[in-house]
Amino acid sequence: MEDKRSFSxxxxxxxxxxxxxxSPSCLEFCLSCPRISLRALTxxxxxxxxxxxxxFTLCENSMILSAAIFITxxxxxxxxxxxxxxxxxxxxxxxxxIQMTSSYASGKESTTFIEMGKVxxxxxxxxxxxxxxxxxxxxxxxxxxxPHGISQVVPLFQSAKPRLxxxxxxxxSCQEILAHQKATSTNPFRKPGGDKIISALNSRSxxxxxxxxxxxxxxxx
Amino acid sequence: xxxxxxxxxxxxxxxxGLLVGRWVPEQSSAVxxxxxxxxxxxxxxxxxxxxxxxxxxxxxxxxxxxCHRRQEPEESLGPFLEGLxxxxxxxxxxxxxxxxxxxxxxxxxxxxxxxxxxxxxxEDQVMLIFYDQRKVLLSQLHPPAALPERQAxxxxxxxxxxxxVFDTVARSEVLFQSDRFDEGxxxxxxxxxxxxxxxxxxxxxxxxxxxxxxxxxxxxxxVSTASACRVFRLWPLSFIWSKLSTCEQLxxxxxxxxxxxxTHRAEGPAQLMRxxxxxxxxxLDMALGLLLLSWLHRKDRFAQLxxxxxxxxxxxxxxxxHLLQWLMGAPAGLKMNRALDQVLGRFFLYHIHxxxxxxxxxxxxIEHILxxxxxxxxxxxxxxxxxxxDIISLLTFHIYCFYxxxxxxxxxxIHGLSSLWRLFRGKKWNVLRQRVDSCSYDLDQLFIGTLLxxxxxxxxxxxxxxxxxxxxxxxxxxxxxxxxxxxxxxINSLPLYSLGLRLCRPYRxxxxxKFRVLEHEAGRPLRLLMQINPLPFSHVVxxxxxxxxxxxxxxxxxxxxxxxxxxxxIYPWRQRGDKQD
Numbered sequence: 001m002e003d004k005r006s007f008s009x010x011x012x013x014x015x016x017x018x019x020x021x022x023s024p025s026c027l028e029f030c031l032s033c034p035r036i037s038l039r040a041l042t043x044x045x046x047x048x049x050x051x052x053x054x055x056f057t058l059c060e061n062s063m064i065l066s067a068a069i070f071i072t073x074x075x076x077x078x079x080x081x082x083x084x085x086x087x088x089x090x091x092x093x094x095x096x097x098i099q100m101t102s103s104y105a106s107g108k109e110s111t112t113f114i115e116m117g118k119v120x121x122x123x124x125x126x127x128x129x130x131x132x133x134x135x136x137x138x139x140x141x142x143x144x145x146x147p148h149g150i151s152q153v154v155p156l157f158q159s160a161k162p163r164l165x166x167x168x169x170x171x172x173s174c175q176e177i178l179a180h181q182k183a184t185s186t187n188p189f190r191k192p193g194g195d196k197i198i199s200a201l202n203s204r205s206x207x208x209x210x211x212x213x214x215x216x217x218x219x220x221x
Numbered sequence: 222x223x224x225x226x227x228x229x230x231x232x233x234x235x236x237x238g239l240l241v242g243r244w245v246p247e248q249s250s251a252v253x254x255x256x257x258x259x260x261x262x263x264x265x266x267x268x269x270x271x272x273x274x275x276x277x278x279x280x281x282x283x284x285x286x287x288c289h290r291r292q293e294p295e296e297s298l299g300p301f302l303e304g305l306x307x308x309x310x311x312x313x314x315x316x317x318x319x320x321x322x323x324x325x326x327x328x329x330x331x332x333x334x335x336x337x338x339x340x341x342x343x344e345d346q347v348m349l350i351f352y353d354q355r356k357v358l359l360s361q362l363h364p365p366a367a368l369p370e371r372q373a374x375x376x377x378x379x380x381x382x383x384x385x386v387f388d389t390v391a392r393s394e395v396l397f398q399s400d401r402f403d404e405g406x407x408x409x410x411x412x413x414x415x416x417x418x419x420x421x422x423x424x425x426x427x428x429x430x431x432x433x434x435x436x437x438x439x440x441x442x443x444v445s446t447a448s449a450c451r452v453f454r455l456w457p458l459s460f461i462w463s464k465l466s467t468c469e470q471l472x473x474x475x476x477x478x479x480x481x482x483x484t485h486r487a488e489g490p491a492q493l494m495r496x497x498x499x500x501x502x503x504x505l506d507m508a509l510g511l512l513l514l515s516w517l518h519r520k521d522r523f524a525q526l527x528x529x530x531x532x533x534x535x536x537x538x539x540x541x542x543h544l545l546q547w548l549m550g551a552p553a554g555l556k557m558n559r560a561l562d563q564v565l566g567r568f569f570l571y572h573i574h575x576x577x578x579x580x581x582x583x584x585x586x587i588e589h590i591l592x593x594x595x596x597x598x599x600x601x602x603x604x605x606x607x608x609x610x611d612i613i614s615l616l617t618f619h620i621y622c623f624y625x626x627x628x629x630x631x632x633x634x635i636h637g638l639s640s641l642w643r644l645f646r647g648k649k650w651n652v653l654r655q656r657v658d659s660c661s662y663d664l665d666q667l668f669i670g671t672l673l674x675x676x677x678x679x680x681x682x683x684x685x686x687x688x689x690x691x692x693x694x695x696x697x698x699x700x701x702x703x704x705x706x707x708x709x710x711x712i713n714s715l716p717l718y719s720l721g722l723r724l725c726r727p728y729r730x731x732x733x734x735k736f737r738v739l740e741h742e743a744g745r746p747l748r749l750l751m752q753i754n755p756l757p758f759s760h761v762v763x764x765x766x767x768x769x770x771x772x773x774x775x776x777x778x779x780x781x782x783x784x785x786x787x788x789x790x791i792y793p794w795r796q797r798g799d800k801q802d
Contacts, residue, residue, distance in 0.1 A: 015774075020738075022738055022741050022747055023741075025223050025348070025747075026348075026384075026738065026747055028738065057605050091736065091738070093348075093736065093749070094223055095223050095248070095249070095250075095348070096225065096350075096736065098737060099736055101735070111735040111754055112733070113733050113734055113735055113736065113754065115361055115382055115383065116382075117382060184223070185222055192734075
């Protein structure tokens with residue numbers, strides 16, 4: 001069962017959220033980021049080449065022009081392969097775990113898989129980023145030493161940066177699956193309800209700034 | 222209840238039979254290792270499983286049935302398969318079925334709810350996860366999960382769910398030893414059933430490795446006993462050995478070679494990787510060294526180098542003389558104290574004159590020395606670089622001497638100034654209490670102290686300038702030597718075998734797994750493909766870095782600046798085990 005809706009990110013670009021429902025225990029969300037804009041690309045290329053031409057008129061060395069072309073090409077290839085993310089996918093499988101995949105514009109994919117035994121909860125968190133307050137979805141990982149503690153916070157959809165409406169959609173579906181998983185889990189050490197008190201925190205989010213924990217309670221029915 | 226079944230991709234096209242594998246109750250997952258085909262004798266199957274269980278300490282059992290049928294379902298197969306469930310009882314009993322030529326699978330897992338054989342059975346949902354058996358067998362998870370020691374009987378489950386799957390497949394290697402050409406009683410399908418995987422080169426290398434290692438170990442023990450001889454422990458020689466970086470590098474290489482040719486088997490995968498990395502690093506080093514040697518010999522470069530060396534040393538000495546003449550005049554417009562200036566300047570000029578004579582004395586022998594030193598490049602590029610670094614330090618020995626003189630003088634002056642400044646203010650350094658205390662001085666003490674203080678402070682700019690100039694020169698030499706040492710360190714510690722493995726066989730070094738959902742139809746079980754997520758290159762280097770000589774600067778920038786200000790001698794590249802000055 002496939003579903004497609006469009007949202008916007010924190011800068012106003014258009015995002016598309018694909019939701020694929022495979023079974024009650026398996027769900028996939030694919031968030032596509034805005035494409036590389038031709039205007040920005042042209043502007044950067046023109047700037048670099050004008051600067052190179054300016055240097056050429058000063059130095060009368062034609063190597064500068066070929067070097068500028070080379071640099072532009074390499075820079076574009078490097079940008080497409082290492083920086084520009086095309087779409088981000090979140091795959092939740094009930095008894096196995098949560099997988100995040102980022103696909104770059106050149107086709108490279110980088111995947112992280114977190115086993116369900118390490119996942120404590122999925123929450124929406126609030127952060128102050130420069131002059132904005134933004135919301136982001138993150139996974140809380142259990143601390144192996146302390147049963148009620150949190151060892152790490154893993155943020156999701158860091159390149160797409162969707163707004164709250166999109167995050168609520170994803171959050172609701174994740175919570176359904178996690179609740180389903182907790183209900184059918186045979187693990188005697190798993191807590192039955194959602195214990196939302198966080199005692200220790202070791203945040204690794206690169207969004208930085210001050211962070212306050214905020215639970216979107218109206219999503220929990 | 223959702224049950225996960227890990228199914229090898231090689232068995233997806235196998236004929237019908239029994240599923241053999243391990244059941245992990247904690248994660249309610251079944252890891253299928255092989256398929257036993259019809260016809261078979263149940264007693265022989267049970268014997269085989271018992272053998273495998275004893276050899277590998279993995280709880281291998283019959284998990285269920287596998288049915289790969291044609292378009293028309295065979296009615297006789299149904300009750301036959303259910304009858305097998307009674308023969309090999311296992312909770313839960315899996316029944317996987319696939320239609321030949323299509324992608325539709327059906328899975329059923331039945332579990333009896335009570336102890337009695339006629340208790341009602343409940344069905345669970347099954348999720349199929351395909352995995353490449355060969356890759357999972359050969360790969361190694363990073364970080365390695367802390368597995369308990371092998372105990373008798375069923376192996377206890379390991380920490381992570383997926384680590385249990387990897388562990389099961391890796392330990393069941395004995396199950397995969399027979400292929401379909403063997404005349405065994407039981408016919409199995411697994412990743413090696415089409416034929417055992419082996420390589421002639423690897424087998425030959427294994428056979429040859431034993432005697433070669435023994436021979437090399439004998440040679441190495443001879444060399445190490447010769448070097449541990451009493452003669453080398455006497456004072457002048459031991460002092461020289463400890464200062465030369467070449468000896469340190471040779472010792473390091475000897476240790477590494479001893480590790481490679483040692484006749485003990487490697488304990489675990491980490492030890493094996495370290496041995497392999499060391500071997501590749503030594504071989505590359507020797508290859509680069511031989512390349513350098515052949516390049517040096519090609520155009521008679523030794524003679525060119527020897528001819529160029531003496532004029533270069535002369536030129537350096539000449540530049541130093543000019544520098545000193547400049548300092549003795551009015552350097553940068555500053556006015557120096559003429560008397561002290563002349564004394565220091567003449568002192569250093571005489572040293573340079575001695576040095577030039579020494580170089581000229583050595584000049585006929587330089588070519589021969591260089592040729593013999595160049596031969597040592599066949600021991601490795603790192604040895605050649607260490608010799609280069611030692612030659613640099615020998616050639617700039619006079620700069621080092623000047624730095625020491627300047628630093629000592631400056632240090633003395635600074636200490637004198639600080640203590641006389643305290644006297645000027647009526648205080649004293651209390652050695653017992655390690656603090657500054659007030660003290661009442663006599664008038665003549667104060668008078669002499671103030672006089673000395675003024676003398677020292679007016680002579681400070683001259684000394685400070687000499688110290689500054691020679692410290693800068695010394696830092697320049699130290700930087701050049703440091704770069705050479707960095708290169709040597711890089712060659713020593715880079716794990717080339719691991720990097721090559723990551724490049725060519727990325728599934729061997731696994732950081733984790735990744736899943737892909739395969740074509741899904743409503744009503745059919747969910748099928749996923751599990752692939753290995755390889756370790757990033759930076760993690761590979763960090764995990765498998767070889768230990769290097771350990772010549773890292775021990776000072777932070779702050780302490781370095783402090784030492785420079787107070788005139789204490791700095792030795793940024795001090796070797797391990799040297800006494801602190």
